[in-house]
Amino acid sequence: MKAIIKKFQLSKVESITFTLKSNALNIFFEPKNNLWIFDLECRLVGMFVNGENYRRTLNNKFYHKSRYTENGETFREIHEIPREKAISLLKLCQLMIDNDFDLPKSFQHFISKISKMDYLALQQSAMEFDNIYLPISILPPDQYMSLVIQMTEGCNYNQCTFCNFYRDRPFKIKSADELEIHLNKIKTFFGEGINLRKSIFLADANALTVPQNRLVKSLELIHEQFPQFENYYSFIDVFTGLKKSVSDFKQLNELGIKRVYLGVESGNNDLMLFLNKQQLNKDIIELTHNIKASGINVGIILLIGAGGEHFAEKHLIDSIRLLKQLPLSKGDIIYLSELYETNSNYEKSMAEQDITLPTRQEIRQWSNEFKSELKKRYFNEVQLSVYDINQFFY
Ligand code: SF4
Known part of the structure; x- marks a missing residue:
């Protein structure tokens, strides 16, 4: 119109x-x-x-x-x-x-x-919304106008010190019946307002962890209910991503998944241990190759300011080294997520290591250093974007 x-x-x-x-x-x-x-x-x-x-x-x-x-x-x-x-x-x-x-x-x-x-x-209207969704804790910045479908609830790892997004709920995969009810409620709630939504986002933190056959059926059901959307997005994590083969990802790509967002955080192993996020660089590299080979794009999220001054130099060097091993191309995005508002768990672990919390200005300085290194490598081919989780709203 x-x-x-x-x-x-x-x-x-x-x-x-x-x-x-x-x-x-x-x-x-x-x-x-x-x-x-x-x-x-x-x-x-x-x-x-x-x-x-x-x-x-x-x-x-x-x-x-x-x-x-x-x-x-x-x-x-x-x-x-x-x-x-x-x-x-x-x-x-x-x-x-x-x-x-x-x-x-x-x-x-x-x-x-x-x-x-x-x-x-x-x-x-807000009460109706709260009756359909658990709090939508976070989305990637390019997905704020998506239609969120909570196929799963929470995070199946839920132990990273810097992250409080899903501490309020146990991890759960919705049953087929629960998903169907969820979709019906979403359809009724959004009504004509759905026209403002640009894509589908599969939430919460690890929606793709759903076993492949069940996931395919769920996506088919979503297509039936919301045929107007062609583009689907989701977070992914290394632990569950590696359980999928290239052909699994290809099948998901055919069902509409266009980009998945991976919280890489840092290429520095010591910093990752400090953050209690137990993922290995070799696994990130393997997973990214598998995803890209299927035709799905990636959003790589780096956590700028994590570990403060103590880790700053190693974080930059090792993260750039890791990114150089990822087959990034047009359609991929690198997000620089500036960690300037923190939770008590993270602050406690910083204090235990005698590391001062950095200022917002210091974090921006490190962010600029990342940007200038990444620009040298990717010019304008891969999009670079600041990811400010405090700006999130839905
Ligand atoms: S950062 Fe990701 S994997 Fe870690 S607890 Fe938060 S949602 Fe889970």
């Missing part, structure tokens, strides 16, 4: 523009350049008000996004805003659309629904 645009002049200087697209409805107010974005179920997705950027998550948390610059480096910040402020920002939009606009029929249904979608209605 082509966007339908309708602009109303409210006064000499003020106007409001409604834009109905195939995946969202935007309401734009001039001259302040305020913008509210809704999915096609009329749930607020985000807004720009008085020059500030806000996002709403599906569990009805509102975040303010900003940036600051220090010593020439730009850092992003995200803060949850209080409920009262969220209510007032939402009301600003609702008061505007209360005007008696002579809108085309195609808009009327949406506008009347938006005017009823106040904070309490959004809260109700």
Whole structure:
């Protein structure tokens, strides 16, 4: 559907523009350049008000996004805003659309629904969302707009000191019946709002650990339920990835898996032991070769700042050495995940080794060193991207 645009002049200087697209409805107010974005179920997705950027998550948390610059480096910040402020920002939009606009029929249904979608209605929607999903702890940055399907719950390793993503749940593979119910609930919940989703992400941490036959059946079921999506993504870990052959991966590629994301963290063995992530470089190399041979791309995640100054030099040298042995090419991504907010487990292990927690500025410095080394090797062939887990929202 082509966007339908309708602009109303409210006064000499003020106007409001409604834009109905195939995946969202935007309401734009001039001259302040305020913008509210809704999915096609009329749930607020985000807004720009008085020059500030806000996002709403599906569990009805509102975040303010900003940036600051220090010593020439730009850092992003995200803060949850209080409920009262969220209510007032939402009301600003609702008061505007209360005007008696002579809108085309195609808009009327949406506008009347938006005017009823106040904070309490959004809260109700969030309760439905929480009833379908365990907290979606993290996604790769290019997958924030995916449709998440929790084929598994938690992490089957769950022992890396720096990671608290899945400590709140035991690892579990959903049964065929549970998956079917999960998919039905997702379909009902997203409704027309599904048009905003760009791909399928198989969660949680190790969805591909599902035995191959069962995994294939699950993917076929997902295709039946959501035929509009062709591209599937997932995390993968070395422990389960090596149980799959190249032909297993080829079969998954044919079923839509386009890229898998591997938490390599570092090529330095001592640092990996310190992080309690027991994976070997030789296994990462073998797994990456198998995945790439199947036609699936990889997202390699490096944990910048891990182990602080104590490990910084060895981390850089050994990680670059490891990456040079991976058959990376166009379509792959290297993520530099800056570890600047940590948990008590990790902080305890740093303190026990008498290592000072690095500042955000120091971590950015190391990140820049990684970038410059990686650029020498890959030029623009492999995408390099910062992965800020604190910017994640769903
Ligand atoms: S980093 Fe990955 S493997 Fe380690 S505990 Fe977290 S999710 Fe599990």
